[in-house]
Amino acid sequence: MDQRLNTPQDQAGRTCPMDYRYRPQDIAAAPTLPALQGLDALWVVGGLYGNREALDAVLAAYRDDPSPRKALVFNGDFHWFDAEPDWFADIQAEVDRHLATRGNVETELAREAIGAAGCGCAYPDDVGDDTVAYSNRIIERLHAVVPADVRRRLAALPRFLRAEVGGVGVAIVHGDAHSLAGWGFSRDALQHEAARQDAGLACDAAAVRIFASSHTCMPVVSDLGAGRWVINNGAAGLPNATGALHGLCTRIATTAPTGASQCHHDAPLHLSLQPVHYAVTQWWQRFERSWPPGSDAFNSYAGRIRCGPDS
Numbered sequence: 001m002d003q004r005l006n007t008p009q010d011q012a013g014r015t016c017p018m019d020y021r022y023r024p025q026d027i028a029a030a031p032t033l034p035a036l037q038g039l040d041a042l043w044v045v046g047g048l049y050g051n052r053e054a055l056d057a058v059l060a061a062y063r064d065d066p067s068p069r070k071a072l073v074f075n076g077d078f079h080w081f082d083a084e085p086d087w088f089a090d091i092q093a094e095v096d097r098h099l100a101t102r103g104n105v106e107t108e109l110a111r112e113a114i115g116a117a118g119c120g121c122a123y124p125d126d127v128g129d130d131t132v133a134y135s136n137r138i139i140e141r142l143h144a145v146v147p148a149d150v151r152r153r154l155a156a157l158p159r160f161l162r163a164e165v166g167g168v169g170v171a172i173v174h175g176d177a178h179s180l181a182g183w184g185f186s187r188d189a190l191q192h193e194a195a196r197q198d199a200g201l202a203c204d205a206a207a208v209r210i211f212a213s214s215h216t217c218m219p220v221v222s223d224l225g226a227g228r229w230v231i232n233n234g235a236a237g238l239p240n241a242t243g244a245l246h247g248l249c250t251r252i253a254t255t256a257p258t259g260a261s262q263c264h265h266d267a268p269l270h271l272s273l274q275p276v277h278y279a280v281t282q283w284w285q286r287f288e289r290s291w292p293p294g295s296d297a298f299n300s301y302a303g304r305i306r307c308g309p310d311s
């Protein structure tokens with residue numbers, strides 16, 4: 001997937017490449033894979049960011065779900081900090097055992113070289129230039145460890161999937177209803193009635209009741225009315241609230257969850273954010289070995305990993 005992107009270099013990390021874009025109608029037209037039909041429980045894991053300890057935790061929680069027919073989907077950005085060959089391969093091997101969609105990270109890793117889109121995060125203006133620059137350099141370093149055969153496999157991953165849980169249609173995306181890296185399902189955006197109305201219309205156009213997303217790194221569950229929802233897990237591999245050093249993932253199921261951080265019941269479904277209780281010290285040691293003080297990931301993420309986000 002070597003595409004020339006007409007993106008000015010100083011916009012790297014700020015823009016949304018054309019090949020990220022799709023329409024809700026494209027989601028409506030997509031088939032539902034047999035493995036995602038007739039589910040009792042769907043787990044959606046976004047933003048693992050190479051956190052090996054979080055991967056262990058989420059797989060253990062998923063294994064403990066007694067639902068008779070269940071599936072787990074990694075909806076993008078499962079790679080990020082894993083910029084060492086063995087670590088990267090380890091994450092990829094586990095993801096390969098499940099279904100996955102591409103995030104902006106995997107989409108950029110799938111290119112033969114990192115292009116003018118940089119990390120592909122399409123950061124909005126309220127994210128500082130330093131953060132964008134760190135991300136653009138992290139993706140460059142990560143790209144160097146990706147074998148060619150894995151690059152091709154990442155390129156072949158879909159940008160979205162459809163699932164059916166308890167007879168209800170669910171769209172699994174990384175960003176929003178229009179783009180792999182869209183911010184339309186961010187916590188900030190969904191505070192506004194206009195954005196919720198747009199999301200509701202997108203549900204209708206995509207022929208689903210629920211969008212399960214990630215990408216914006218902060219969790220939100222938004223009731224769009226008429227049985228329609230957006231559920232954004234924030235990040236499975238990073239803390240999502242100040243002082244709460246665990247990740248979150250999404251569970252959509254016909255049965256009530258156990259241990260949920262947040263749960264909403266809209267018959268016949270329970271939509272919940274499930275805590276991902278990983279080994280915090282072990283994860284920090286792994287992170288710091290690869291990204292010591294002064295490195296781009298340390299500069300950008302050490303505070304969140306150790307203390308959680310500011311808000």
Ligand SMILES: [Fe+2]
Nearest residue numbers: 077103104215
């Ligand atoms: Fe992302």
